[in-house]
Amino acid sequence: MMKSRAKRISLKPYVGPAGGWGSARSVGNILARENVLASGSLLLTRHNKVDGFQCVGCAWVKPAQPLPFEFCENGAKTVAWEITNHRCGPDFFAEHTVTDLLDWDDYHLEQPGRLTHPLRYDLESDRYRPVSWGAALDEIARELRASRARDPKRAVFYSSGRCSNEASYLYALFARLYGNNNLPDSSNLCHETTSVALPESIGQPVGSVSLADWGHTDCILFFGQNPGSNSPRMLHPLQEASERGVPIITYNPLRERGLERFTNPQSPTEILTGHETRISSQYHQVKTGGDLAALTGICKAVLELGALDHGFIAEHTHGFTAFAEWLRGQDWAELERRAGLPRIALEATAAVYARSQATIAVYGMGLTQHRAGVDTVQMLANLLLLRGNMGRSGAGICPVRGHSNVQGQRTMGVTEKPDLVPLDRLKRQYGFEPPREAGFTSVEACEAILAGTVDCFIELGGNFVRAVPDRGRVEPAWRRLRLTVNAITKLNRTALVPGEISYILPVLGRIETDRQATGIQSLSMEDTTGCAHGSRGMRRPASAHLISEIRLVAELGKRVLEPNPRVPWDAWCDDYRLIREAISKTYPETFFDYDRRMWEPGGFQRPLPACKREWHTKTGKANFITPNGLDEDRDMPEDGPDVLRMMTLRSNDQFNTTVFGYDDRFRGIKGTRDVLLMNRLDIDRLGLADGAMVRIETVADDGVRRELPGLRVVDYDLPVGCVGAYYPEANVLLPLWHYAVGSMTPAAKSIPVRVHRMDGDTARTRHGRPQMSLHP
Template sequence: MEKPTFKPYRLPAGGWGSARSVREILNREGVAASGPIALTRHNKVDGYQCNSCAWVKPASPLPLEFCENGVKAVAWEITAHRCTPAFFAEHTVTELLGWDDYHLEQPGRLTQPLRYDAEIDRYVPVSWGHAVQEIARELRAVEDKRKGTVFYSSGRLSNEASYLYQLFARLYGNNNLPDSSNMCHETTSVALPASIGQGVGTVDLRDFARSDCIMFFGQNPGSNSPRMLHPLQEASERGAAIITYNPLRERGLERFINPQSPTEMLTGRETRISSQYHQVRAGGDLAAITGICKSVLALHEAALVAGKAAILDVAFIAEHTQGFDSFVDWLREQQWDAIERHSGLHRADLEATATVYARSKAAIGVYGMGLTQHQAGVETVRMLVNLLLMRGNMGRAGAGICPVRGHSNVQGQRTMGVTEKPELFPLDRLGEQFNFEPPREPGYNTVEACEAILRDEVQAFIMMGGNFVRAIPDHGQMEPAWRKLRLTVNVITKLNRSALLPGEISYILPVLGRLEIDETTAGQQVLSIEDTTACVHGSRGLRTPASPHLLSEVRLICELAKQALDPNPRVRWDDYMTNYAEIRKEVGVTLPDSFNDYERRMWEPGGFQRDLPVKRREWRTKSGRAEFVIPAGLDEDPDMPDADHDTFRLMTLRSNDQFNTTVYGYDDRFRGIKNTRKVVLMNRSDIDRLGFRVGQLATLKTVANDGVDRELSGMIVVAYDLPIGCVGGYYPECNVLMPIWHYAAGSKTPAAKSIPVTIHSDGPEIVAPEMEYAGRQ
């Protein structure tokens, strides 16, 4: 790899930088000719749905309805490279463990099922029959099926496969169904039902076109969901206010050139995205939103004194909410010096937001993991709901709350029952439908599964997609414990680190990708997914499978279930894996309110939206009303050590050249970083105060009193524009610094956006002296 460099990227998001990145990934994966053809069917009706993020699929798509990250995900899946058994004959598992994430996936698509041979430390090819039989036998042999087996899934599993997977787990005897949402938006699934009675957002794409105020908290569309920049560009051009709260200045929330606009590409005409940009301290959003609420209340009271129209929606609050008076009393008690200290912002910043919000007719609150991945993340999301409720911005056009999900179907698999919480799925109906008694004991979420593994209570772990061991916290503790498992099953399409930490018995089972044709004796099958606005879409594969030896996830689940479970005449595994329409019929029985006429509606332009009670101002909370919440305090991470100038708040970040643990390359274009991911982003004042120099190496150490040493060495110090006392580093590399017990109260989402660390010099050597400071451009 070439020498690391850091030079500020001065261009907008999108534009020629995006176009060059698309060309490079298609060339690197050997699909420069075939890739563009596939992309013409990207996010189209009767085409395939994006296998990257979960952003909305519009009813009237653009001719090229994809973004830079979508192209990377497509190229990654349809790559011309193949990882055959010959690759594993050449490399031991021990050797491969020394490879980085990028180079592990570069050999390409896996082509055959493999079993780990401990004697030679290699994966060797096996037949599907042998693999399924042994895995089923091991599952049957687990002593305590309630605690001993875990069924994990990533967010790319289709609705159909997700439904069967949860049915398999519950017929087996447990609710141990952790998924990738546990690591990111589980906070949403706890906060929103308590506040408004539904676990998903309340808006759709039409609302973005009607809103005149869009507030962003801890979400970066430029890297995480670039297609979102199109409705934001339209909103900005029509004069809507876009107000951003984020510790780092992210280019996608500053300026944008639409790569699909010839005029913009040729002239360089860019669109300003955020009308206000506030660099809140990591963990300061709760205080910031409190300050906005306090300011809105003050504007309302001043308006009444002056004989002007009310700012608050008094009628809405009286008819639809509970707890408002107590919330107002609490707001009045909050002092501005505490709000400023915890948020890292000036009172004037928060009053500016309140003023714009107060005059808006319809406002949307958008948020991401910058809110959810904190110890008080649940309270912070509920505080954002409070702000929207104050002016009736729920259940009407152009208004509402919008959690932006990451994985392409992470929301859909939760809808289909992939959840450790039995109360979130209609188990009575499921039991009656399939004539069995579903388990009622809560299962493991991701953190609880890790804790059980550390206690040696888990025997078998099935990973239906994803890279679990790499994605979770506390790598130094978890990786040795993982090797003690009796059975590990990796259902994946490319090699990753989790597969290189085999248990006593370990399999790699390669499956079809979403873009590939899924053919059964009944003909080509189709799948469905749900986007971040709860709209459900059909998806049809169009590529010849990467290998004739691949199974679909649906068939694999059915084959395993047939051998691992006792026969049940109500569960027609053979029919399900032959004709996926039979699965959708079962979904319609289990979830009739949202999935009636499923087979037809999933092909409607824009998909069909699940039943969302809040859209009609129906609140399925305990009180039957939307609930105002009073938080315990103003700090999102109350366990952080007091600011003593030695302890920093580490935020884990994604580059624009990765998707979760999948690393497409070692450049982060928007942050100007090339040829490395081993960086710690620091405010220039913090660098100077510690006596460091830009470009030198440093070690990060976790501040914790649990007797465990957690550190990460060889990190290049990079000056960056972020608040004093806050530092940034890439996920998943920095996960080694996050204790498994450092999570959000109520949701157990890992608190990855505020990890207490100290920073120590590795020596005077400068490894990248040409690095420049990234100031505001």
């Protein structure tokens, strides 16, 4: 297999809708490519069904009454990716050195297939070599014990959103028994802003919208989320809302096809006739980083219209007077400049909103991944509070989580914030003194690695090094770690950046049957609306040498920690129902009768007090929160004539750092990911041309040069002064310290950059290898 392929590059506008034949063909293509066309098609009939398996992709709702095919294009891709018949075993690693593999891009690293054996890195040969599970776990345990003796805080326990509730609960317990709260997870990189903003506004860290609310709403506001690629099953309730005349108003820098037009690929009539449903009734291309100003303008217009729910404000809110006074003081010209939109656009939104009796506000990482992300989410909450759109049928705030069960992990205690965990209850339940000191966020973990104050990094799923900012600085520091452990299902770049001692530990996927002493086990997950669901694996494991994440954590627990009769690691491995029983004792208000309720159609919902207009805030009410200002990037230079704002993007052919292919169908880009989307006016103003090869560099005065060469300019419809490049390749341009104030979520949606023409068609290193140096 070659480390890269010659690709035919095509760049032309896509004229079709989201869904339709394009979606159907894409699903068929990946099932065939992974050699699971027949078995995968059959397995997909159990996808997101009540007695089936939970999607391994996004966290969208698993409905009580599912469609015959309750999966989307990207969901099918993640299934095919996991159940592939391709295998990546010891022979593969005998053939390839780690140095050679570092030149492979993300797609080709994962294409060899599922990992089959535990592996240990051998420095002398620069290869991963097979090792027994016993030898691997014994050495990992020795290193963890040695680090713990030095200082328990020198180990980090990271997890991605794919872990089940059961595995997450044990993992969090293991870390606290070990002696720290260093439990960063992928939420830190995407929606931690939500978890910080909403508790202050409405008293809960998650949204307030159920699937049923979508059928009762009469207005939907959409901010910074792309359902066509990131959560396509959401297009079904959006289509239904549009067809009954519900206005859908979108604010997004790019015109995403899933927010414009949709053809339902599960409707034979629509497929055969080419029928398209209009999704957005208004589409406003807000400037990158301009959402806070845009939302402020909408709030100001609503106030000027007098369209307020005075009764709700008086009874249920705090801080309105100060907020209203601040709104009145905002200058329309400044709001227009910062939002990149005319006043009339914001007033048009306000007029429609003012007529609504029940509004849902949906948002994604287009709001959370900004320096002012917390302020922006709270401003969206302010907008809803102005008209009482909390705790009302068909209304509320709806953050769309990315990875399946990233929200459930937090519920289970995978968090660096000890105040979010019932530590006193854990103390009584397991007879130990839990650590009370806050642990590391993902950004803080990187800072500690750079500072040399971390010895061991355990990664339960994910691709941490590839996903985090400032890769040019983090990767060299990562190699200085004493121990790195990658519990994964497929090869990724993080595993190829070994520490002094490095392991690849292959684990079962969610779709695979997990047979233990008491029989085949079931797992559970939480969706984006706070509902917990059961999930049954249905595929034969890819290798006899795989173990479950639960058994991996338990085996480490037995080897690393002192014996504790109250912590029955072996019994938990034998019967996962006992884990759920333990969870119900730690969280009795939510998880009582857990083993039965998780199989209820639609799952069971965690308590959401804001839905009942109960406000668990310091004031006892929902809070209007007034921001300190509208500056998006207080730590970056002001925009200049040659400074553009770059946002990172995901393609239609990827999920997080997993790249399924080189095509981004909805954006008309085929055969490449090495592109920079630019407005035609910026192309002309900077003396460039469509198709020109350029180098982009970050504008930051911290002594570090961050650049990414070899991108092809693509003339694209996005606001003047804004550019877009693909994640994770463009992460090298994002400084580690450039994050949302209050949440430390990397501000990947607004990075100030300069664009420089390259001489000739100079090719850069594959997969965006970091270009970074210190200024002399």
